[in-house]
Amino acid sequence: MPQESVVRPCNSVEEVRDGVGTQGEQQPVVLFDLCGTLYDGNTTHDFLAFFLRRNRGRYRIWRAWVFTAKVLRRFIPRPMLHRLYLRCVGQLLVNYSREELLEYAGIFWNQCWDNRQIRTTVELLADAKKCGSHVALISAAIDPPVIALSQKLEVGAVCSQLAYDNDGHVTGFGRDLFGRKIPYLHQYLDGLDQHGPVTVYSDNANDIEMLRKVDRGIIVQRRADSRISEAPRVPTDGLEILYI
Known part of the structure; x- marks a missing residue:
């Protein structure tokens, strides 16, 4: 668990890379939030905009709901x-x-990933894999785009899920990880045979409590963005900040 009492900015990506590799016989686990951490956008929103254009009626309903949600x-x-x-x-x-x-x-990611990936954190993900860490995505986005990207990157995935019937057709919505990632993180870790220290990267203020509970929590933040580190009532003691 983190022991520092203040937020510690990371002066370089090299500092963040320290300690990510395999330690002894236990395999470190490195997890990355997706929206705003690896991908410059809202995964669920962008995928739905791409997918639902095929069905004009459903697309219009979705756009109406997006407008309503903003209100x-x-x-x-x-x-x-x-x-x-x-x-x-x-x-x-x-x-x-x-x-x-x-x-x-899969088609969605093939069309947008190269232009909208956040290269600093994507490179850190690749480095963690090369070092022998178990790497996974942890996201509140719906499962089709998260699973497709995890397959593309060859990593694990923990995400919100649609509900499916026995034939694999959507019946509605299943589980939501927004603000609820901690129990699903524990469930995922319990499914691993053995693991070493856990590192999590996220730009999401709702993930602060999760970042505080793992061995190394790293806030991903754009230099002009103070959403997390300066947000009122959001304790960030013991965490590091990676500026991108």
Whole structure:
């Protein structure tokens, strides 16, 4: 667990790389948030904009809900609004197959990944893999784009999930990780045979508590962005900041 009592800025990517490699016989685990950490965008929103254009009716319903959500966020707590949004997403995707969604998610990433990846953290992910760490994505985005990207990067994945029937067709929404990543992180780690220290990278203020509970929590922050480190009522003691 982190022992420092102040936020420690990382002066270089090289400092962050220290200690990521295999230590003894235990394999370190390195997890990366996706939206804003590895990908410069909102994964669920961007994938839906790409996928639902095929169906004009569903696309218009989705756009209407996005507009409504922008109004409601002034009055409804963000976690509650996120869950309402994902319920809407689940209904819009009803009857689509998991295979079709994964196929289109793969096409989505092939078209946008090179231009919208955040290269600093993507390079850190690649370095962690080379050092022998177990690497995974941990994201509140829906599973088709997260799983497709995890396959592309050859890493694990922990994410929100749609609900599927026995034939693999969407029936609605399953689980939401927004603000709830800690129990699913523990569940994922319990599924590994053995593991060493756990490092998590995230730009999301809702992930602060998770960052504080792992061995090494690293806040990913653009130099002009003070959303996390200066946000009121968000304790960041013991964490590092990686400026990108």
